[in-house]
Amino acid sequence: MATVRIGLIGKTNTGKTTFFNAATLGSAEVSTYPFTTKEPNYGVAHVVTLCVCKEFGVKDNPRNSKCINGWRHIPIELIDLPGLIKGAWAGKGLGNQFLSVASQSDALLHVVDASGSVDEEGRLTEPGTGDPLADYYDIEEELVMWFIKLLDRSEDRIIRGLKKGMDLADAMEAVFRGIKVTAQDIRQALSATGLDKKDFENWTPSDDRKFASALREISKPTLVVANKMDLDTAPENFKRLRDQLVDKIVVPSSAEAELILRRAEQKGLIRYIPGEEKFEIIKGASLTDRQKWALNFIKTKILDEYMRTGVQFALNVTVFKLLKMNAVYPVYDVQKLSDHKGNVLPDVYLMPDGATVEDLAREIHSDLAKGLLYAIDARTGIRLPASYKLKDRDVLSIVSSSKKRS
Numbered sequence: 001m002a003t004v005r006i007g008l009i010g011k012t013n014t015g016k017t018t019f020f021n022a023a024t025l026g027s028a029e030v031s032t033y034p035f036t037t038k039e040p041n042y043g044v045a046h047v048v049t050l051c052v053c054k055e056f057g058v059k060d061n062p063r064n065s066k067c068i069n070g071w072r073h074i075p076i077e078l079i080d081l082p083g084l085i086k087g088a089w090a091g092k093g094l095g096n097q098f099l100s101v102a103s104q105s106d107a108l109l110h111v112v113d114a115s116g117s118v119d120e121e122g123r124l125t126e127p128g129t130g131d132p133l134a135d136y137y138d139i140e141e142e143l144v145m146w147f148i149k150l151l152d153r154s155e156d157r158i159i160r161g162l163k164k165g166m167d168l169a170d171a172m173e174a175v176f177r178g179i180k181v182t183a184q185d186i187r188q189a190l191s192a193t194g195l196d197k198k199d200f201e202n203w204t205p206s207d208d209r210k211f212a213s214a215l216r217e218i219s220k221p222t223l224v225v226a227n228k229m230d231l232d233t234a235p236e237n238f239k240r241l242r243d244q245l246v247d248k249i250v251v252p253s254s255a256e257a258e259l260i261l262r263r264a265e266q267k268g269l270i271r272y273i274p275g276e277e278k279f280e281i282i283k284g285a286s287l288t289d290r291q292k293w294a295l296n297f298i299k300t301k302i303l304d305e306y307m308r309t310g311v312q313f314a315l316n317v318t319v320f321k322l323l324k325m326n327a328v329y330p331v332y333d334v335q336k337l338s339d340h341k342g343n344v345l346p347d348v349y350l351m352p353d354g355a356t357v358e359d360l361a362r363e364i365h366s367d368l369a370k371g372l373l374y375a376i377d378a379r380t381g382i383r384l385p386a387s388y389k390l391k392d393r394d395v396l397s398i399v400s401s402s403k404k405r406s
């Protein structure tokens with residue numbers, strides 16, 4: 001598992017680029033015109049999890065991540081997609097571009113404008129007049145159509161694979177591999193729909209759709225971000241989204257508020273750690289009346305009401321709940337919990353659910369995997385076999401004949 005990639009999708013003007021900028025504090029353009037985001041933006045964001053340093057009572061020197069007040073900030077990649085219009089899958093607008101970027105994502109954040117300030121075409125309009133639930137379904141339909149099209153187009157190829165004696169999931173894997181869909185995802189979708197028991201050549205269009213929907217769900221876990229919660233028209237829509245999308249996690253957010261807080265923090269005006277439920281104005285900071293008003297607004301309208309702006313929370317939930325990633329700390333020396341240079345708890349790796357010591361070794365270095373013997377659990381000193389399934393917050397040293405330990 002290389003760096004976790006999360007793609008932002010949703011209609012134009014729902015706040016994807018603002019979310020991206022807030023999460024990455026980069027400088028992707030923010031625009032009110034459809035389609036000005038022509039090229040996808042890649043940026044580094046972080047997910048935050050309780051660091052193991054406190055439990056072990058050590059002062060750490062992180063290298064591939066940061067530790068702030070005992071919280072590990074682990075880098076992930078965020079991709080900001082260009083805007084979408086209805087029918088994009090048919091090749092209109094920026095369809096192909098959207099698909100190529102969505103295809104690179106491990107999970108998706110579907111941003112909707114909970115305040116109802118965008119119309120069906122993604123143009124800014126009177127708050128309260130837009131319908132975020134309809135927008136959500138429009139975009140979902142684009143995604144499912146994308147999978148159906150891929151399946152349709154590759155029917156002959158899949159049948160050729162079957163005739164060569166491949167099983168259906170393996171024959172399909174070649175078709176979907178390019179969009180980060182695994183044979184395991186396919187197997188899961190086949191069994192969830194019962195289509196593993198039906199001859200592929202006899203699939204009806206409604207079977208295609210059933211399978212495509214299941215595969216879309218399984219291969220691209222998606223969290224719904226109900227954005228612009230700072231506007232008065234938002235709470236009602238948020239409730240509707242949460243009530244209707246029962247099998248989805250819907251996170252209320254104000255990307256704009258997060259962007260303001262992170263910028264103020266960067267300028268040294270406030271103390272604020274992303275994801276925290278509070279900020280503090282730094283003594284002696286000279287704030288304009290407008291800044292004071294904005295910060296007070298964020299405090300009363302967002303933080304007091306929803307506890308957080310939702311930006312950091314959405315990323316954390318996506319990585320740790322939807323993707324079920326575990327944070328694992330490899331060390332060289334189990335006594336000092338350090339690498340060979342003495343850096344304490346230097347690295348943390350995000351490993352998917354079910355990943356083993358062997359997977360971790362491969363992730364760190366191919367040489368380490370080649371001569372892999374076992375790992376040592378830093379908490380207990382117990383030897384863990386190469387097949388041991390990693391758990392969240394594991395701290396371990398990998399012992400390999402080709403390269404002593406890492």
Ligand SMILES: Nc1nc2c(ncn2[C@@H]2O[C@H](COP(=O)(O)OP(=O)(O)O)[C@@H](O)[C@H]2O)c(=O)[nH]1
Pocket residue numbers: 010011012013014015016017018019029030031032083227228229230231253254255256257
């Ligand atoms: N009130 C409010 N406005 C927001 C929020 N997030 C984004 N916006 C505004 O919505 C408009 C579109 O934002 P943008 O990030 O460009 O949307 P994108 O097209 O989805 O990338 C801009 O005017 C933003 O300032 C938010 O949380 N609250």
Ligand SMILES: [Mg+2]
Pocket residue numbers: 013016017018031037083
């Ligand atoms: Mg944008």
